[in-house]
Amino acid sequence: MKKIVKLGFPLIVAVILIMSFLSARSMSDIENYGRLINYVGIVRGASQRVIKLETNDMPDDNLINYVSSIMDELLTGEGEYGLERTGYGAFNDNLEKLGERWEQIKTEIAEVRSGHDKEKLLASSEELFDIANDTVFSIEKYSGMRSASLARQLIVMGIFCFLISIVIIGYYVREYFRLRKKTETLADMAGRDKLTGALTTERFYTDAQKMLDSTDARAAILYIDFENFKYINDVFGYEVGDAILQKYAEVMTASLRKGELLARVMADRFVLLRFYEDKELMLEEQKELDRRFMNLDVLPDKHSITIACGFCCREDVIEQLDINGLINRANYAQKTIKNKPDVHYAFYDDSIRQKMFREIYLTDRLQKGLDTGEFRVYLQPKVSPFEGRIEGAEALIRWITADGEFITPGEFITLFEKNHSIRKLDQYVFESVCRLMHERYEKGRAVVPVSVNVSKLTFYTADFIDAYKEIKERYGIPDNMLEIEFTETVACENEKYMTQIVKDLHENGFLCSMDDFGTGYSSLGMLKNLDIDTLKLDALFFRESKDLKKEQIIVKEVLHMIYQLNIKAVAEGIETESQVAFLKECGCDYIQGYYYYKPMPAEEFGAELDRQSVQAV
Ligand code: C2E
Ligand code: MG
Ligand code: MG
Numbered sequence: 007m008k009k010i011v012k013l014g015f016p017l018i019v020a021v022i023l024i025m026s027f028l029s030a031r032s033m034s035d036i037e038n039y040g041r042l043i044n045y046v047g048i049v050r051g052a053s054q055r056v057i058k059l060e061t062n063d064m065p066d067d068n069l070i071n072y073v074s075s076i077m078d079e080l081l082t083g084e085g086e087y088g089l090e091r092t093g094y095g096a097f098n099d100n101l102e103k104l105g106e107r108w109e110q111i112k113t114e115i116a117e118v119r120s121g122h123d124k125e126k127l128l129a130s131s132e133e134l135f136d137i138a139n140d141t142v143f144s145i146e147k148y149s150g151m152r153s154a155s156l157a158r159q160l161i162v163m164g165i166f167c168f169l170i171s172i173v174i175i176g177y178y179v180r181e182y183f184r185l186r187k188k189t190e191t192l193a194d195m196a197g198r199d200k201l202t203g204a205l206t207t208e209r210f211y212t213d214a215q216k217m218l219d220s221t222d223a224r225a226a227i228l229y230i231d232f233e234n235f236k237y238i239n240d241v242f243g244y245e246v247g248d249a250i251l252q253k254y255a256e257v258m259t260a261s262l263r264k265g266e267l268l269a270r271v272m273a274d275r276f277v278l279l280r281f282y283e284d285k286e287l288m289l290e291e292q293k294e295l296d297r298r299f300m301n302l303d304v305l306p307d308k309h310s311i312t313i314a315c316g317f318c319c320r321e322d323v324i325e326q327l328d329i330n331g332l333i334n335r336a337n338y339a340q341k342t343i344k345n346k347p348d349v350h351y352a353f354y355d356d357s358i359r360q361k362m363f364r365e366i367y368l369t370d371r372l373q374k375g376l377d378t379g380e381f382r383v384y385l386q387p388k389v390s391p392f393e394g395r396i397e398g399a400e401a402l403i404r405w406i407t408a409d410g411e412f413i414t415p416g417e418f419i420t421l422f423e424k425n426h427s428i429r430k431l432d433q434y435v436f437e438s439v440c441r442l443m444h445e446r447y448e449k450g451r452a453v454v455p456v457s458v459n460v461s462k463l464t465f466y467t468a469d470f471i472d473a474y475k476e477i478k479e480r481y482g483i484p485d486n487m488l489e490i491e492f493t494e495t496v497a498c499e500n501e502k503y504m505t506q507i508v509k510d511l512h513e514n515g516f517l518c519s520m521d522d523f524g525t526g527y528s529s530l531g532m533l534k535n536l537d538i539d540t541l542k543l544d545a546l547f548f549r550e551s552k553d554l555k556k557e558q559i560i561v562k563e564v565l566h567m568i569y570q571l572n573i574k575a576v577a578e579g580i581e582t583e584s585q586v587a588f589l590k591e592c593g594c595d596y597i598q599g600y601y602y603y604k605p606m607p608a609e610e611f612g613a614e615l616d617r618q619s620v621q622a623v
Contacts, residue, residue, distance in 0.1 A: 316340025485515030545579020
């Protein structure tokens, strides 16, 4: 089209120029015809006057010459009056006749002057008058024809210009819309996630807010998260992970109705704005979409993916919340079911609201709690089942608020992790343990190795070993009396990094322990690379299971393997005599569980150690 416009433009200009030239010529011709009519009229009138003067014996040669000069110019097209010859035959014939008649009249005037009869001259005068009339009519007719043709020409030119303008305007309008669409497409692309084509978070925030502001319809925000997506990436590779996200976005996008939006907020998380009539139907629809997605077999060998979806319906929110607040609540609802085996969908409701406010309250109180010593270190003994003696302990944090509320770590550890103050807390526990041990050393009392939990965030803080070493040395705690516990999941996430950390910890006189063994994945492979001192079998191993026999085989084999690797074993969460008997039989080094002791305040633990020492003596 651009090319056509480029080539067509000079052609159009040429056509318009030619048409303008022709029109100008026609106008000039018509003007000429007007003059011709006038001058033929002059010839007609002046010739009559010449004859009248001649017949009254008052000859006027000047007038005769004047008529002759006009007649000559009419016939030749050359002269002072600007009269041009025309191509119109009838007019030219009449002019010829008029010229001849005028010549005849001039001869007859000469004859009258030499005494001839005037009758002939008068008769010729009549004839000239008639011929002049015919001449005027013919040129008038011709002029009329040319005027009509000029009008037609102008109309054609007008129409042509109009059509051309329409084409040009049309072209530019089309160009304008094309560019606008292109700009819109580019803007749209900028607001979309490159991998999935879903909206970006920022775009979703603005678009969804606008949409919610524009209607009172029942609306909900859905927060969708894939469980163990990291595992999928690790096991099947990032390409498979990406394909899963793309497919899911595809399925969800196809389900969107007018005004509904989908965004990928981060990694494996999507948010949706949905309008609904009935909550149950909306839930069923979501379940059906998820089922449809699962049936696409995006994972090889029929591996399944679990999706956790939290709903926050606008009508269930008491406060006046913007889109951000709704997303937060949907996310919160989603988190309440994350990693739960049977529940995959949750609606934000009052109980979740209470829980959320509780978290906000605890987060707010955190710093104050640390400042005012509300956090206490409890110790849970690790007992050798063979001697029945306390051989060590694990330090476990407790939060006892000023008003006597007892808050367990399960409730606040994740909060501390979320707001990054866990490192402060870990270090607080570590220093408290060192202080307690130091006091006992000072008093010459029995001291056993104590393990402390160190969260993932603390591990990833560059100077954590230096800081712990400084505290250990400040309190003069001998080597191998302090043990650092990290979870199996932390160890798995960055095995290379952890190998180095374990090495550094050993070099600085710390023991290393892998906590919660059996709750994560790929545990066994890791054991050959990580030079740990202790392995803590998670309580999960000892929960009542359907097949006790199988469970016992596994525990037995794991303990056997640990023994051969020269790693000490601690069984956690042991509550019954039969469990102890079995573990003893398997050669488990230590038992940590309610069967022997619950976690207790440091003073109580100290007293228990003292009692044991006295007994030993
Ligand atoms: P963990 O390190 O695996 O600690 C063992 C948990 O099992 C403790 O829960 C302990 O009270 C509980 N337990 C021990 N024996 C039994 C038993 O026989 N039956 C039952 N039902 N439970 C038993 P607690 O103290 O609630 O701690 C929970 C988790 O919080 C700990 O799991 C640890 O991951 C974390 N945690 C505790 N203190 C700290 C800390 O100072 N720093 C960090 N980062 N995490 C901590
Ligand atoms: Mg632990
Ligand atoms: Mg544990």
